[in-house]
Amino acid sequence: MEFQEAKDKFISTWGSLGTLWGINKAMAQIQALLFISTKPLTTEEIMEELQISRGNTSMNVRQLIDWGIVKKELKAGERKEYFSTEKDVQELARIIAEERSRREIQPVIKTLQEISSIKDDGTKNTKELIKQTKALHDLATTANALLDKAINHKQNWVSSALIKIIK
Amino acid sequence: MEFQEAKDKFISTWGSLGTLWGINKAMAQIQALLFISTKPLTTEEIMEELQISRGNTSMNVRQLIDWGIVKKELKAGERKEYFSTEKDVQELARIIAEERSRREIQPVIKTLQEISSIKDDGTKNTKELIKQTKALHDLATTANALLDKAINHKQNWVSSALIKIIK
DNA sequence: TTATAGTTTCAAAAATTATTGAAAGTTATA
DNA sequence: TATAACTTTCAATAATTTTTGAAACTATAA
Structure with a gap:
């Protein structure tokens, strides 16, 4: 199993687990993506990686923030918001x-x-x-x-x- | 709160909890109904109480049996199947x-x-x-x-x- | 056998839930 | 204050899940 395959498998496994917990697929997949990412990601990057719309990304990132699992990070001199999840x-x-x-x-x-x-x-x-x-x-x-x-x-x-x- | 209201509330609370657990509403409601029933119930009685179709009742009772939560009981001289749930x-x-x-x-x-x-x-x-x-x-x-x-x-x-x- | 009393199956319909995308909203900076 | 860069909202649409109901099936008894 190569990196990309393993990564996709992890994201989809976590995504379907989420459903079982009353968390929707997109929300669980975003969390999974951030969980194995080596750096905070922007909305654009999340959309691109998971192939989901801007609206969907925005709503689900907000929910993850509500849950206290994801944090917003701002980089000096940049307008974009970066997101990262609890890693522990x-x-x-x-x-x-x-x-x-x-x-x-x-x-x-x-x-x-x-x-x-x-x-x-x-x-x-x-x-x-x-x-x-x-x-x-x-x-x-x-x-x-x-x-x-x-x-x-x-x-x-x-x-x-x-x-x-x-x- | 009267008996009927309390009973309905119990069944619907349990039903929506079920959804959260990956168990569907009908399945959880049937279990709830049996859980507070003083005697085993037939398919007819379940349909009547919960206002759900015969097919729905049959499929969900089977699933509960699969889970090992509900047992089929046969009464001497009767063709009908009676169902009861684990009470403990x-x-x-x-x-x-x-x-x-x-x-x-x-x-x-x-x-x-x-x-x-x-x-x-x-x-x-x-x-x-x-x-x-x-x-x-x-x-x-x-x-x-x-x-x-x-x-x-x-x-x-x-x-x-x-x-x-x-x- | 055949009629009857019951159960199961499953394609179609209904209900629910998730997703999109474009318009509206917001905020920083020129 | 105008513009650009970005985020949020939400009505419409799509996808998924649940439910129905009638036909098929099964078992019993006459």
């Missing part, structure tokens, strides 16, 4: 986990909480609904706390968590 | 985590492994590609091992893992 995988994982918790897990926990607090009218169906949503609420809360704890141990959390559990 | 949240989480690992994480690990093993031709770009894909490969491998360890501690893994890490 641990930090990248931390940011993604945190955003996902905030955007997805926490709202669900809140809803489960609301549902599980409905008035128990004594019927079998209501009892089952309360019981099962409570169980999910507890699971989600615990899993989220675990994730939260993990992502706040900035350095090497995965390895240290692993060691603790495995042994 | 811990076990449900275990199955979902395991399936996601198998379907998504493991193939990506394999691809990252392939990409990071390309021949180093000494150029800066190749070196960066190798370095970054290796780093991702290591992270994914470790995270996956952690998940694997966790899901194989059938009982109460989340809580016990949490206790170990928090203290």
